[in-house]
Amino acid sequence: xxxxxxxxxxxxxxxxIDLTQPVSDGDFAAIKESWLTHKVxxxxxxxxxxxxxxxxxxxxxxxEIHVRSTYHSRQNKEVMVVSNLKEDGKAIGVLGDGEAVWxxxxxxxxxxxxxxxxxxxxxxxxxxxxxxxDLEAAYARxxxxxxxxxxxxxxxxxxxxxxxxxxxxxxxxxMTAEQLKRAPDSPHPAVRxxxxxxxxxxxxxxxxxxxxxxxxxxxxxxxxxxLLSYMTQDDIVYKHHWSVGxxxxxxxxxxxxxxxxxxxxxTRLLKRVSFRYPPDRRIPV
Ligand SMILES: O=C(O)CCC(=O)C(=O)O
Ligand SMILES: [Fe+2]
Numbered sequence: 001x002x003x004x005x006x007x008x009x010x011x012x013x014x015x016x017i018d019l020t021q022p023v024s025d026g027d028f029a030a031i032k033e034s035w036l037t038h039k040v041x042x043x044x045x046x047x048x049x050x051x052x053x054x055x056x057x058x059x060x061x062x063x064e065i066h067v068r069s070t071y072h073s074r075q076n077k078e079v080m081v082v083s084n085l086k087e088d089g090k091a092i093g094v095l096g097d098g099e100a101v102w103x104x105x106x107x108x109x110x111x112x113x114x115x116x117x118x119x120x121x122x123x124x125x126x127x128x129x130x131x132x133x134d135l136e137a138a139y140a141r142x143x144x145x146x147x148x149x150x151x152x153x154x155x156x157x158x159x160x161x162x163x164x165x166x167x168x169x170x171x172x173x174x175m176t177a178e179q180l181k182r183a184p185d186s187p188h189p190a191v192r193x194x195x196x197x198x199x200x201x202x203x204x205x206x207x208x209x210x211x212x213x214x215x216x217x218x219x220x221x222x223x224x225x226x227l228l229s230y231m232t233q234d235d236i237v238y239k240h241h242w243s244v245g246x247x248x249x250x251x252x253x254x255x256x257x258x259x260x261x262x263x264x265x266x267t268r269l270l271k272r273v274s275f276r277y278p279p280d281r282r283i284p285v
Contacts, residue, residue, distance in 0.1 A: 001027050003034050010134040010255070011040040011238040019043060019247060020052045028059055035115075036196050039254045040132045040238055043247040048119050050079045053247075053273050057117050061275035064106075064113060067182050068094055068175065073271065082118065082270040084262075091172050093269065098170070100207075100259040102133070102232070105252045105274060107205035108159035110186050110285065114277040117249040122269035123242045127262025130240045135201040136254045137236040138227075139191065142202070146230075147191075149223060150202065154187040158210040161185075187213050188285050194253050195281035201254045202227055231256065253283065 001016045012034050017027060035041040048056075050073060057063055063078040071094040073079035083093030106113040118130075139147070160180055163173050175183070190212070192203040204227050211220040240248055250257060262268055277283065 001030065003030065005038065006042065007238050009137050009236050010038060010132060011042065011240075012038045013042045013044065015044065017043065019046050019048060019056050023056070023059065032060065035249060036194075036251060039134060039136075040240075040248065040250045042240065043249075044243060045245045046119065046247045047245060048247065048271070050076050050271060053117065053119050053271055054078055056247075057115075057273040057275050061114050061278055064274045064276055066274065067106075067109065067179050069179070070094075078273055080272040080274075082268075082272050083122075084264060084268055094172060095259070096170070096172050097262050097264040097266075097268070099261045100257075102205070102228075102256050102258040103207035104203065104205035104256045107188065107203075107252075108157040108162070108183050108186055108208045110184070111276065111282065112186075112188065113252050113274045115249055115251055116272065116274040117247060119271045120242045120244055120246045120248075120269075121271060122267045123244050123246075124262040124266035124268050126266070127260050128242060128268050129260045130242070130248065130257055131259070132238045132240065132250055132255050132257045133231050134236040134238075134254065135203065135231060135256060136194070136199050138231040138233070139200050139202040141233075141236075142227075142230050146226060150190040150227070153190045154213040155190045155204055155209045155220075156185050156187045156211050156213055157205060157208040158185045159183045159208055161210050162208050185210070186285070189283075192253060192283050195277060195283055199254070202231060203253075204228075204231070205256060 004013050066080045081093035084097040085092050105116050211217045
């Protein structure tokens with residue numbers, strides 16, 4: 001196994017390992033350590049069945065069953081389909097071919113996701129790149145006055161309000177009343193301490209972060225905008241250009257991501273699992 005950094009701040013590429021085979025304890029420890037340190041890990045050239053993806057994900061933590069059950073794989077409810085493919089006129093996957101704006105996965109759940117793993121099965125010839133921003137580096141470079149404005153504050157994350165805003169253009173994002181019950185407006189600390197490495201990250205998800213607790217949406221916007229100007233600086237962002245067979249995993253405690261749109265006549269199909277923090281490492285909410 002070989003581990004190589006792909007930017008000075010964020011991302012590693014891990015080669016010389018076949019994730020269809022059992023990963024030794026030693027290799028697993030090295031993978032986890034470098035993933036937690038560099039926040040995004042890319043494993044090119046994999047050929048995974050859903051069961052392989054699930055087995056690998058489970059090593060890191062209990063697999064989540066995504067609240068958007070409409071887009072679960074037919075074979076496994078732990079696997080989510082990310083695709084623009086349709087069957088009988090109905091989307092089989094989430095996110096379509098449009099842009100997915102900057103977000104942190106499931107920030108809108110009472111217990112947000114720890115890590116997410118995507119496996120690229122069908123990749124369009126253009127577009128669909130996925131961008132990752134380092135939220136520890138962003139926090140580290142914020143001036144003290146700005147940090148003082150967010151330290152100790154909580155941000156309310158709301159998938160309901162996000163969906164309403166997007167209702168006209170993104171019917172694929174709409175959720176049932178039952179699903180929304182599992183995803184009530186959820187406040188989370190604006191600055192979170194990583195349960196494994198102890199470092200602090202700014203934890204604002206632009207797509208679902210609605211307001212600072214105790215403030216209105218309008219009142220919260222200027223500060224959100226200021227945070228964002230630090231969270232998206234070029235030198236703390238890694239843009240992943242996909243090839244078929246790529247496995248990409250990221251740490252939602254220390255990164256956010258977005259995805260470029262791609263031409264609708266092209267096919268993009270990825271399989272996705274996400275996993276929870278171990279019970280003794282849950283981040284306080
Ligand atoms: O389609 C992508 O590359 C990213 C999708 C995404 O945001 C996710 O799976 O959490
Ligand atoms: Fe995501």
